[in-house]
Amino acid sequence: MTTSIPKQYFIKEKQPSGTTMLESKIPTFVGMGYRLDSDTGVWVAKNNTDFAYSDGDVQEKYIFNAVRTSRDVSCSSDELSTKIKDWPSEYHLSPVRSNLMAPFQIKQETSILELGCGMGAITRYYGEIGAKVTAVEGSLQRATIAKERCRDLNNVRVVCDNFKNFQTDEKFDIVTLIGVMEYSPKFIGGNDPFGECLAIAKSFLKPEGTVIIAIENRLGLKYWNNCAEDHTNGLFDSIHDTYPPNTVSTFGYEELKNVLTKAGFVSVEFLFPFPDYKLPSVILHEKSLMQKEIRFASIIGQQFSRDYSGQSNRYFSEQLAWHTIEKNGLIPHFSNSFLCVCTLSPDACPIVSKDWVVKIYNSSRSACFLKFITRSSASRGVKHCCDLGLSCCIETWCCVIP
Ligand SMILES: C[S@@+](CC[C@H](N)C(=O)[O-])C[C@H]1O[C@@H](n2cnc3c(N)ncnc32)[C@H](O)[C@@H]1O
Numbered sequence: 018m019t020t021s022i023p024k025q026y027f028i029k030e031k032q033p034s035g036t037t038m039l040e041s042k043i044p045t046f047v048g049m050g051y052r053l054d055s056d057t058g059v060w061v062a063k064n065n066t067d068f069a070y071s072d073g074d075v076q077e078k079y080i081f082n083a084v085r086t087s088r089d090v091s092c093s094s095d096e097l098s099t100k101i102k103d104w105p106s107e108y109h110l111s112p113v114r115s116n117l118m119a120p121f122q123i124k125q126e127t128s129i130l131e132l133g134c135g136m137g138a139i140t141r142y143y144g145e146i147g148a149k150v151t152a153v154e155g156s157l158q159r160a161t162i163a164k165e166r167c168r169d170l171n172n173v174r175v176v177c178d179n180f181k182n183f184q185t186d187e188k189f190d191i192v193t194l195i196g197v198m199e200y201s202p203k204f205i206g207g208n209d210p211f212g213e214c215l216a217i218a219k220s221f222l223k224p225e226g227t228v229i230i231a232i233e234n235r236l237g238l239k240y241w242n243n244c245a246e247d248h249t250n251g252l253f254d255s256i257h258d259t260y261p262p263n264t265v266s267t268f269g270y271e272e273l274k275n276v277l278t279k280a281g282f283v284s285v286e287f288l289f290p291f292p293d294y295k296l297p298s299v300i301l302h303e304k305s306l307m308q309k310e311i312r313f314a315s316i317i318g319q320q321f322s323r324d325y326s327g328q329s330n331r332y333f334s335e336q337l338a339w340h341t342i343e344k345n346g347l348i349p350h351f352s353n354s355f356l357c358v359c360t361l362s363p364d365a366c367p368i369v370s371k372d373w374v375v376k377i378y379n380s381s382r383s384a385c386f387l388k389f390i391t392r393s394s395a396s397r398g399v400k401h402c403c404d405l406g407l408s409c410c411i412e413t414w415c416c417v418i419p
Pocket residue numbers: 070109132133134135136137138139153154155156159178179180181194195196197200201204205
């Protein structure tokens with residue numbers, strides 16, 4: 018375990034020189050309708066206008082200062098964790114955010130287009146694993162914070178634009194929409210905003226590339242149990258479909274599958290992050306659920322869902338309910354969030370590693386003692402190793418499932 022402590026500093030100090038080579042391989046946006054803002058380092062659309070998305074000006078300025086004044090801005094930064102004081106700062110600064118991406122095997126120099134990068138919590142992760150990252154964000158303040166979060170990573174470009182107007186000739190290995198597609202009615206518009214959003218994502222994809230989407234499940238268990246809808250803060254808005262017009266909307270499992278299939282993806286894999294995609298401690302693959310000898314409900318039931326509006330009264334025990342849900346084969350329908358992996362071709366490069374059944378993260382430890390447990394049905398005995406592909410020291414434990 019002690020080897021992990023220097024590793025964190027190693028990454029921080031070595032990354033810039035290691036990524037200079039990559040930088041030259043990322044095309045600039047000169048002549049594409051963008052100018053490089055010399056104060057922020059963000060590529061800004063020349064016709065940039067206000068973009069109405071904010072966690073609140075005070076909250077966003079607080080997060081900017083937290084990032085700007087921190088020496089360690091890595092995904093696993095304990096320094097940033099100490100600056101978490103409310104839900105917006107937790108969402109953007111928590112080391113738990115990047116757990117979402119750990120099921121994916123993303124090679125160095127993979128080109129990633131992140132649509133709606135927010136303040137860079139996931140952008141930073143892509144950058145740390147050595148991907149060539151183009152992150153697009155509509156809000157200039159948020160794009161500026163994302164750039165600051167990635168200030169030592171020359172393999173990360175941040176662009177401020179509504180991605181429906183984003184211009185580039187480049188095609189990407191991976192395009193991501195993490196907590197973004199649900200805003201299509203507001204920021205994409207038109208008669209079929211979700212179809213349009215997916216068409217935009219597809220238009221930037223290499224033929225063998227992958228689109229990754231994280232989104233809430235409108236029928237997630239917590240929403241039946243007195244938790245406010247995450248975007249509107251209203252009770253039952255997702256279940257009743259009482260979203261205000263042209264704002265935001267989420268989907269259920271079958272509904273989302275249909276939307277993704279209609280958009281032309283030939284393969285759609287579902288993963289289920291618990292308690293949700295925002296702060297995942299457990300991730301299941303839909304194929305995991307075929308392992309009937311494992312009681313997933315006992316693992317999921319320990320991941321307490323959060324009502325991000327702050328109220329805590331619940332009607333029933335979700336921990337007990339998960340057992341009934343599992344017995345009826347309904348985990349995909351009640352999972353609070355979805356993580357979808359979509360490809361255009363059956364020959365697409367597989368990016369979800371296949372040798373695991375459930376990923377369990379221990380996020381209550383300091384960065385240098387972080388670990389995750391991978392339960393693998395294939396392995397024999399207990400393997401214990403350091404995963405050098407990630408920003409902090411993470412132990413991988415592969416256990417035999419009895
Ligand atoms: C819930 S936040 C998620 C941010 C980030 N993906 C993350 O996981 O930390 C959604 C972000 O997407 C951005 N966004 C939504 N639609 C967009 C669009 N059409 N163009 C650019 N940015 C968009 C919003 O401004 C916001 O920062």
